[in-house]
Amino acid sequence: MQKIIKAIKEAKSIIILTHLDPDGDAIGSMIAVYLALKGMGKKAEMFCRDAVPEMYEFLPGSGKVKKSVNKDKYDLAIALDCGDDKRVSNKIDLRAIAGTVINIDHHPDNTKFGDINMVEKLSSVAEIIYKLFVKMKIKITKDIAQCLYVGIMTDTGNFRYDYTTPETLDIAATLARAGAKISRIAMAVYETKTMSSVRILGAAMYRLESSESGKVAWTVLPKQLMDSLGAKSEDLTGLVDQLRAIKGVEVAILFREEDDGIKVNFRSKFTVNVSEIAQQLGGGGHIRASGAILQGNLDNVKEKVLNEVFKVIK
């Protein structure tokens, strides 16, 4: 941490970068660092390959995140929440754009790609940044507090996941005292579902089917139903995880009919390797989360997939 503080103090121009497809911790941590550096009188810029998601646009400074990097060479690059440097963008060579690269992250498989690496097993990068700011005696302004609160809140699944420690809650309390608006932030981030996304999620849940034992649960979404509700594919984010969360369910499956075929998503809870099942069907993925795209009509695909699953668990 001392090395990082020294490098920041010495640098005049700093670029802060975070990962593509950014989440609340990526955006919140990046803007917090940006605001702190500006407060110190540094020349600072922010980079993210993809746009700031709408739900984080309320954060002060979110409009200043850039999608391209200046050709200028920076004294310092600070990469946040990136397990390896390709997570920033495979088109950017960090060492080509900056004299020194700092890597601040909380993923256990981090590749230590920086000149200085701070990888801590904490709830979020925002929690690491908070500790860094305390060490650097940086004043936690209301704006910085909002950003760090968003990072901690989102990466802990709203204070629910493992790694949410008593200290995480202490920090959240301190940020709230510094001006982070707890309920406003939660509302801004979590309460942005549209009517049509609620209706399609409802339809999917209402149409839930299961094997006799209740160990396998699935739901089928025909294109016609999606269209009639004006639903988009992104409206279904998180649905198959919700199905896996049902009591007794070991394998959850979502079938949805799209233009390029029937998309099948698998999740498993404790025992089943759904990566193998997906591979049998021409797809792939992880042990507990996988997928495949099959051609044919919904009924046939469903029968074929369930047959494959029932070989392993019924």
Next chain:
Amino acid sequence: MQKIIKAIKEAKSIIILTHLDPDGDAIGSMIAVYLALKGMGKKAEMFCRDAVPEMYEFLPGSGKVKKSVNKDKYDLAIALDCGDDKRVSNKIDLRAIAGTVINIDHHPDNTKFGDINMVEKLSSVAEIIYKLFVKMKIKITKDIAQCLYVGIMTDTGNFRYDYTTPETLDIAATLARAGAKISRIAMAVYETKTMSSVRILGAAMYRLESSESGKVAWTVLPKQLMDSLGAKSEDLTGLVDQLRAIKGVEVAILFREEDDGIKVNFRSKFTVNVSEIAQQLGGGGHIRASGAILQGNLDNVKEKVLNEVFKVIK
């Protein structure tokens, strides 16, 4: 608070009661008080008209909650989380069963029905109980910590609603340090949905209706639908909050037909005082969360309620 401490110290036999249709704060606070009183060597009993919801059965002592009251007269009755004494049960006269009645609650429209009343505008009754325990120098055991954590977590919608203050987070941190298992509790409470509860939630979301502006959203659950899905009232916990969470929605309403009438739950986002609306309809509650029970058929009740709401927002 001093009066309450004195009354508890003097009492030998105490009955703790909470409201019908109990939630996490009702059950968690009641068991926490029970465990503390047992620790002090008191004769203590717990009463709730309705069963402890399955998701709270992991709490130590949940099996000791009784659905009927002994004919013995108690020295003291402590009612928790009840805005008025009918919330306990309309078949129980608190003054007939106890010498002194203590009323501990956080509903602003509490009727002050006790001989001693402690009504505080805090996130949860569990937060009030925590403060009481600190004042009484009661040791927060791991079991008590679990119970109070459940109360705070559930009544703040997992640290999201108004009234979640920095101090609420401090207390949660203290409870976690005393042994409350943050992620285990969240999983036990939020990830134990049954197939039928997922289906009924789905049906409710699929059947979502709204005013033309999208500011008022509601869903109607006829008893027949609930019965056909084998759904219970507790399966709908959190649903109306999800409806409020929809983009643009200012007021969300859940209508459900039950044996004793049509239950109507209101939630509001920023502007509308739904406590006033509920009062117009013979109910009560908070500014942002309230409810009423109306008699009549679903269609008539729906029309009557929407008329009342549309006077304020449309």
